[in-house]
Amino acid sequence: MVPGNRPIVLIGPMAVGKSAIGHELAKRLGVPFVDTDVQIVDAHGSIASIFAGRGEHSFREIEARTVAAAVERAADTVSVISLGGGAVLDSGTQQILAGCTVVYLECDEATVASRIARNSGRPLLAGDAMARWATLFATRKPVYERLADLVLDVRHGSISELGHRLEVALREYANAKQEVEK
Numbered sequence: 001m002v003p004g005n006r007p008i009v010l011i012g013p014m015a016v017g018k019s020a021i022g023h024e025l026a027k028r029l030g031v032p033f034v035d036t037d038v039q040i041v042d043a044h045g046s047i048a049s050i051f052a053g054r055g056e057h058s059f060r061e062i063e064a065r066t067v068a069a070a071v072e073r074a075a076d077t078v079s080v081i082s083l084g085g086g087a088v089l090d091s092g093t094q095q096i097l098a099g100c101t102v103v104y105l106e107c108d109e110a111t112v113a114s115r116i117a118r119n120s121g122r123p124l125l126a127g128d129a130m131a132r133w134a135t136l137f138a139t140r141k142p143v144y145e146r147l148a149d150l151v152l153d154v155r156h157g158s159i160s161e162l163g164h165r166l167e168v169a170l171r172e173y174a175n176a177k178q179e180v181e182k
């Protein structure tokens with residue numbers, strides 16, 4: 001079994017694999033998957049167009065509402081929710097995540113470099129994408145670490161392998177938690 005009756009939420013910096021590994025994990029567990037960025041795009045248009053037309057502040061408001069609604073819908077069930085890299089900066093979101101099993105996908109610059117170089121649609125990486133990524137990561141890393149119940153090192157392995165590794169880690173986490181609560 002996996003941690004009972006709580007949504008599993010994937011956090012971490014841009015391009016670490018939150019969307020891809022979240023999708024893979026949900027498939028393996030046979031539970032619903034939500035990518036909050038996909039929901040935002042479906043409702044409001046591309047992320048680039050939201051940033052360009054309404055600004056980052058508006059994007060963050062939309063994002064906080066979208067995350068809150070996704071967690072609320074998933075409350076008391078096991079499902080997988082992948083957030084955008086900056087969603088955890090919102091204090092309301094941080095409080096909501098206290099009721100979830102939060103998985104921080106941990107990586108380094110070398111892991112994401114080629115993905116960032118192909119970047120499209122991430123307005124915060126415009127210009128020198130790798131330098132922008134590193135600056136954002138440096139300020140957000142302590143937040144990811146503080147919110148995490150579980151940390152998955154994603155520096156090595158395919159999406160499928162990492163999905164499997166995360167499934168195993170979640171089962172171990174659930175068993176350990178159950179022992180403590182006995």
Ligand SMILES: Nc1ncnc2c1ncn2[C@@H]1O[C@H](COP(=O)(O)OP(=O)(O)O)[C@@H](O)[C@H]1O
Nearest residue numbers: 013014015016017018019020021115157158159
């Ligand atoms: N472990 C991995 N191995 C190879 N490609 C990966 C891996 N994890 C993610 N990717 C690829 O990197 C890109 C960014 O991944 P994505 O899941 O969108 O990241 P995030 O949601 O964290 O920004 C996608 O093209 C994805 O398929």
Ligand SMILES: O=C(O)C1=C[C@@H](OP(=O)(O)O)[C@@H](O)[C@H](O)C1
Nearest residue numbers: 013014015047084085086122123
């Ligand atoms: O880190 C961020 O501030 C952002 C990350 C993106 O999601 P991914 O982390 O899935 O790329 C997306 O929400 C938006 O471009 C802003």
Ligand SMILES: [Mg+2]
Nearest residue numbers: 018019037084
């Ligand atoms: Mg994503």
